[in-house]
Amino acid sequence: MKKAVVTGIFGQDGSYLTEILYNKGYEVHGIIRKPLSQNTKRIAQYLFGKEIKIHTHEIDLNEYRDVVKLLAELKPDECYHLAATHYSSSTSQGERKKIACTLYENNIRSASHLIHGINEVSPKTRLVLAGSCLMFDGTSQSPQTELTPYQSNSLYGLSKIAAAELARFYRDTENMHFSTVILYNHESPRRGSSFVTQKIAEQVVLIKEKQKKEIVLGNMDSQKDWGYAKDYAYGMWLMAQADSPDDYILSTGVTHTVEDFLRLAFQAVNITGWKNYIRLEPSYTSVGQAQLIGNADKAYRKLGWKHTIKFDELVTLMVQSVALHTLD
Numbered sequence: 001m002k003k004a005v006v007t008g009i010f011g012q013d014g015s016y017l018t019e020i021l022y023n024k025g026y027e028v029h030g031i032i033r034k035p036l037s038q039n040t041k042r043i044a045q046y047l048f049g050k051e052i053k054i055h056t057h058e059i060d061l062n063e064y065r066d067v068v069k070l071l072a073e074l075k076p077d078e079c080y081h082l083a084a085t086h087y088s089s090s091t092s093q094g095e096r097k098k099i100a101c102t103l104y105e106n107n108i109r110s111a112s113h114l115i116h117g118i119n120e121v122s123p124k125t126r127l128v129l130a131g132s133c134l135m136f137d138g139t140s141q142s143p144q145t146e147l148t149p150y151q152s153n154s155l156y157g158l159s160k161i162a163a164a165e166l167a168r169f170y171r172d173t174e175n176m177h178f179s180t181v182i183l184y185n186h187e188s189p190r191r192g193s194s195f196v197t198q199k200i201a202e203q204v205v206l207i208k209e210k211q212k213k214e215i216v217l218g219n220m221d222s223q224k225d226w227g228y229a230k231d232y233a234y235g236m237w238l239m240a241q242a243d244s245p246d247d248y249i250l251s252t253g254v255t256h257t258v259e260d261f262l263r264l265a266f267q268a269v270n271i272t273g274w275k276n277y278i279r280l281e282p283s284y285t286s287v288g289q290a291q292l293i294g295n296a297d298k299a300y301r302k303l304g305w306k307h308t309i310k311f312d313e314l315v316t317l318m319v320q321s322v323a324l325h326t327l328d
Contacts, residue, residue: 005076007031007061007110008083009054010040012190013130013183015047015327016233017080022052024237029055029074031083039192046327061110064117071114072121078240081114082130086156104159111163115178119170126177126240129167132160133184133225133251133292143293146182146247164247177245181236184251184294187314188229189321189328196258197226200265201318207277208269208323214279220259225293227252228309228317238303248303251294256311264315269323 004021008014009030021028036044047054059066061083071079085099085106111129118125134157136144150161167178191198196217206212227250235250266274299305309317321328 001025001027002077003027003029003074004078004080005029005031005071005074006080006082007114008081008130009056010036010044010047011082012043012188012192012229013186013233013236014080014082015043015190016188016230017082017236018047018054019050019052020234020237022054026078027055028053029057029076031061031070032056032058033060033083034058037192039190043190043327061113062106064113067113068117068121071117071125075122076125078126078128079114079118080128080130080236080240081111083110084130084156084160100155104155107156107159108162112166115163115166115170118178119174119176123174123176126245127167127179128236128239129163129178129180130160130236131164131180131182131247132157133182133294135161135164135182136292137290139290142291143251143253143295144249145295146249146298168247171245177240179239179242179245180247181232181239182247182249182294183232184225184227184249184292186227186229186232186250187318189318189326190229191318197261197318200258200261201315201322204262204265204269204271204319205322208271214277215262216279216281217258218282219280220257220262220278222258223255223291224258225251225253225255226261226311226314227307228314231305231307231309235299235303235305238299238305242303246298246302248299248305249294249296250299250305251296252307252311253293253295254311255291255293260311261315264312265319268316268319 004026085103138151138153164180170176171178187197203215232250
């Protein structure tokens, strides 16, 4: 039986990955840090309700001795580092400033401790490190590939760049099986309510049930390369199975606007004249960034990765899941 460690196990990506690993016969260990958010609590309850056996370890990834101790005890075959400190597009500039230092330090320190810990006490462990398309949010190149130089205008992107470069350093100098997955926007019914996609899905259902009259957004023109989180979790598993470690972009290569998402969400509940339910509030508008479109050809060719659902199907899935109170 293979053994895997997943950080952020009760997040959107971690939960899908956990199901994949469990169904493939792995012994799954999750690193958690309390208190859990409301979204992580509901995901945890959902997984336990499906009788998925998970071994949880409450440790602080910022404490190197604790990380090393756990790795030395488990000697996992694979480790997936998905936990991160971040904020959503709806987070105010004031709140972003408050958590800036914590965000940067937590993301770098947690990745560093896992990378150094694996190298020190469990060198056969294969590590998949979660990166982000925000590693490219300062670039002028579009679409982006794995050869696009990292350039970020965000602290989150910078923290992910630092972690990816450290993983690459150990891959090259110590021959470690360390890979970074550069994740473009990916959604699912397990997405937290602070993200615009889940916010829309939830509020469209409330409007259908006549419990809400409008949705307030910054603008409808913002474009994202949106995919399905479950597909991206499977891509991470494929990366850990590859003979050689490498960095991969997972994306759709197609962008859609928030307006596209809104139109399809209202369509899923058979509401016409949907623009009458939208109020734009300019103060909600996020700072502009580069056109983030990923080219995932490398993952298609080398990993045999693929998408299982289209954008319109993803939107419908999210809305119907809210209506049915499920996280499938």
